[in-house]
Amino acid sequence: MTTAPLNSQIDSPLYFQPALSENDFRLLFTQHPIPMWLYDPISLKFLLLNDAAFEFYGYTPEQMSRMTVLDIRPESEHERMIAAIHAETDFGKPQIWKHLKANGETIEVITYGRRTNFNDQPAILAIIQDQTEIRKARNEISQTRSLLDSLIKNLPIGVFIKDMQDSGRYVLFNETASAITGKESAHVIGKADHQVFSEEDARNFITQDQYVMESDSVFTVENEIPLRSHSRHVRVMKRTIPSQNGEKPRYLIGLMEDITEEQALQAHLTYTAMHDSLTNLPNRVYFSRHTTDLFSIKEAIQSHALLFLDVDHFKHINDSIGHAAGDALLCQVARRLSAFLKPQDFIARLGGDEFAIIHPFDPENPDHRQEIGHFAEEITNLFSKPFHLDGSPEYVGCTIGVVIAPEDGEDIDTLLRNADLALYAAKADRRGVYRFYERSMREAVEKRHRTALELHTALQNNEFVLFYQPIFSLTTDLITGCEALLRWQHPTRGLVAPDDFIPIAEDTGIISAIGAWVLRQACQDAISWPEKIKVSVNLSPVQFNSRNMLDMVKSALEESGLQANRLELEITETVLLSNTEHNTELLFELRNLGVSIAMDDFGTGYSSLNYLRTFPFDKIKIDRSFVSNIDNDKRNLAIIQAVVSLGSAFNIVTTAEGVETQEQLTRLKDEQFGEVQGFFTGKPMSQRDVCDFIAGYDG
Ligand code: C2E
Ligand code: CA
Numbered sequence: 278m279t280t281a282p283l284n285s286q287i288d289s290p291l292y293f294q295p296a297l298s299e300n301d302f303r304l305l306f307t308q309h310p311i312p313m314w315l316y317d318p319i320s321l322k323f324l325l326l327n328d329a330a331f332e333f334y335g336y337t338p339e340q341m342s343r344m345t346v347l348d349i350r351p352e353s354e355h356e357r358m359i360a361a362i363h364a365e366t367d368f369g370k371p372q373i374w375k376h377l378k379a380n381g382e383t384i385e386v387i388t389y390g391r392r393t394n395f396n397d398q399p400a401i402l403a404i405i406q407d408q409t410e411i412r413k414a415r416n417e418i419s420q421t422r423s424l425l426d427s428l429i430k431n432l433p434i435g436v437f438i439k440d441m442q443d444s445g446r447y448v449l450f451n452e453t454a455s456a457i458t459g460k461e462s463a464h465v466i467g468k469a470d471h472q473v474f475s476e477e478d479a480r481n482f483i484t485q486d487q488y489v490m491e492s493d494s495v496f497t498v499e500n501e502i503p504l505r506s507h508s509r510h511v512r513v514m515k516r517t518i519p520s521q522n523g524e525k526p527r528y529l530i531g532l533m534e535d536i537t538e539e540q541a542l543q544a545h546l547t548y549t550a551m552h553d554s555l556t557n558l559p560n561r562v563y564f565s566r567h568t569t570d571l572f573s574i575k576e577a578i579q580s581h582a583l584l585f586l587d588v589d590h591f592k593h594i595n596d597s598i599g600h601a602a603g604d605a606l607l608c609q610v611a612r613r614l615s616a617f618l619k620p621q622d623f624i625a626r627l628g629g630d631e632f633a634i635i636h637p638f639d640p641e642n643p644d645h646r647q648e649i650g651h652f653a654e655e656i657t658n659l660f661s662k663p664f665h666l667d668g669s670p671e672y673v674g675c676t677i678g679v680v681i682a683p684e685d686g687e688d689i690d691t692l693l694r695n696a697d698l699a700l701y702a703a704k705a706d707r708r709g710v711y712r713f714y715e716r717s718m719r720e721a722v723e724k725r726h727r728t729a730l731e732l733h734t735a736l737q738n739n740e741f742v743l744f745y746q747p748i749f750s751l752t753t754d755l756i757t758g759c760e761a762l763l764r765w766q767h768p769t770r771g772l773v774a775p776d777d778f779i780p781i782a783e784d785t786g787i788i789s790a791i792g793a794w795v796l797r798q799a800c801q802d803a804i805s806w807p808e809k810i811k812v813s814v815n816l817s818p819v820q821f822n823s824r825n826m827l828d829m830v831k832s833a834l835e836e837s838g839l840q841a842n843r844l845e846l847e848i849t850e851t852v853l854l855s856n857t858e859h860n861t862e863l864l865f866e867l868r869n870l871g872v873s874i875a876m877d878d879f880g881t882g883y884s885s886l887n888y889l890r891t892f893p894f895d896k897i898k899i900d901r902s903f904v905s906n907i908d909n910d911k912r913n914l915a916i917i918q919a920v921v922s923l924g925s926a927f928n929i930v931t932t933a934e935g936v937e938t939q940e941q942l943t944r945l946k947d948e949q950f951g952e953v954q955g956f957f958t959g960k961p962m963s964q965r966d967v968c969d970f971i972a973g974y975d976g
């Protein structure tokens with residue numbers, strides 16, 4: 278590197294201070310971090326370069342000593358450079374040039390030229406500023422800016438910024454904000470609220486802004502913005518932009534969200550959660566919310582009736598015509614009901630085929646009960662016209678349970694439960710009617726519930742007793758067997774008849790355990806009777822569901838030692854109605870044990886002759902209702918005669934139940950009935966009495 282001293286005649290006061298020594302200048306020049314050099318304006322050769330220049334360009338001092346200022350430029354720049362030197366445009370004013378580094382890379386630089394002297398020769402000082410880096414940085418900044426700009430512009434939420442030190446004028450109002458408010462950004466920016474929005478809106482906005490600025494807190498508000506075609510719901514959140522230097526904030530930023538759709542969706546969700554999708558009626562959730570609200574008012578609970586409506590035979594329609602028809606029926610029912618009801622009535626579909634109607638009445642009216650009854654009747658009348666299902670007219674009825682508040686319940690749960698009981702009672706009565714709730718209905722349910730509980734302890738405490746009713750052969754006049762009839766020796770209620778507890782035992786399932794006891798006890802008791810006398814035991818259809826029924830019969834016979842052919846099992850046709858295959862199989866297995874099977878209560882149900890084909894019964898017991906007025910009713914007699922001929926055709930023993938008079942007995946004998954059983958020939962009696970009875974009769 279050339280080490281000649283720098284000449285102090287370089288004229289710019291910017292670079293040379295007269296107070297500095299020559300050594301200082303040299304040091305400053307060579308060690309200055311900015312690349313610079315001196316060159317000869319005639320030969321264009323480099324005269325002096327600093328360390329930064331060598332480092333920046335990458336040429337060695339030897340290379341540089343042979344090079345001219347043209348050599349560090351691409352060919353394309355040579356002419357301009359020469360012209361610039363001649364015209365002296367390269368001096369005084371910074372210029373942008375392309376330079377070549379030693380590695381061949383073209384770079385962009387700004388040069389600052391100064392005319393000066395070096396070693397008493399004219400020279401030019403050039404200071405180089407790398408433009409590539411600056412440009413890159415500048416590009417980056419501007420890219421970041423435009424990225425931010427387009428981000429803000431395209432944000433899906435509205436953004437605005439107000440300068441609160443300039444009357445709250447808008448300095449930013451993005452496109453989404455424009456779309457939400459319907460105000461063009463160009464018209465908003467630079468203006469304050471009162472120049473853009475209505476007077477009332479502007480006043481509100483300013484109050485909000487003041488609050489935000491003073492409290493320095495976040496403020497959120499939901500506004501409805503009326504636009505030309507539709508109004509939109511907008512949620513706006515405002516807060517200050519914290520200032521960098523800890524001063525009072527100057528700007529307020531607002532974020533704006535269009536929540537119209539969100540609200541519509543919310544409303545839709547609320548609607549679907551509260552309505553039944555099939556009929557569009559309020560659903561159970563809506564019903565309980567409505568009634569809870571309504572009955573929180575004391576007057577309301579004293580002036581409303583609840584009607585609990587159930588579509589008759591709905592399951593039948595669903596099963597036979599199909600679910601689509603079932604749905605159509607429910608929709609038509611809903612429409613009929615809705616069309617009939619007044620605006621003050623409230624209707625909901627509680628589920629399935631159940632509807633609830635809340636009907637207000639005037640408690641001052643002494644006839645309000647009649648009025649409600651009339652209302653219920655009108656509703657049942659709505660069902661008198663056919664419904665159109667699958668193209669064909671169908672007649673479907675309804676049943677209604679009615680409760681009146683407050684006497685039938687002071688809260689909706691009690692009212693609903695009691696309405697359900699009234700409905701249940703109405704159904705038991707006759708279809709297609711309404712019934713008011715009565716206290717006795719609840720008492721019956723409670724009694725039923727109590728009985729169900731007591732049946733469990735009854736079994737443990739041995740409270741059951743078997744009575745036996747003798748059965749006579751009409752051909753031999755001898756006792757052929759005795760039917761075991763169950764009694765419950767209740768600790769407080771006395772002797773309870775089976776009709777009062779067997780249906781309950783069947784509902785709860787405890788009938789299986791009771792039935793097992795009956796069977797064991799009956800077999801044991803029969804052991805002490807003469808061998809030619811059989812014992813008949815009633816089996817509940819429910820018992821057929823238990824897996825071990827066959828084993829139960831077997832072990833009852835084994836434990837007692839009773840011969841199988843002395844046991845007769847009485848079943849009703851219900852056994853053959855349900856789960857037919859399993860039940861028929863079981864009947865055959867029982868019969869294979871050697872026991873005989875009797876069809877009980879013949880004539881009361883479907884009495885399908887098919888049953889006689891399905892299973893070869895040993896005996897048919899005709900229900901006592903046919904015997905009771907055998908003398909007066911020709912049809913009963915006809916049935917009796919039919920059963921007799923059936924019996925002889927199929928070789929089945931026929932037994933008539935409920936024989937109460939001599940006349941009946943004679944008649945049955947004349948008709949050649951096989952056997953009789955009844956109060957006239959022998960009432961049900963205890964084991965001890967029946968033993969005496971048998972002994973007395975035989976003896
Ligand atoms: P069922 O099997 O038809 O029994 C005959 C019923 O008729 C008995 O009533 C009997 O007392 C009654 N009876 C007999 N002769 C006459 C008469 O001349 N006139 C009148 N009015 N009634 C007469 P009970 O004992 O009250 O039994 C009622 C029903 O309870 C039975 O009807 C039977 O279905 C059921 N049952 C009785 N014991 C059992 C049992 O151990 N298990 C099952 N599952 N059911 C039983
Ligand atoms: Ca029976």
Ligand code: CA
Nearest residue numbers: 877878898934
């Ligand atoms: Ca019977």
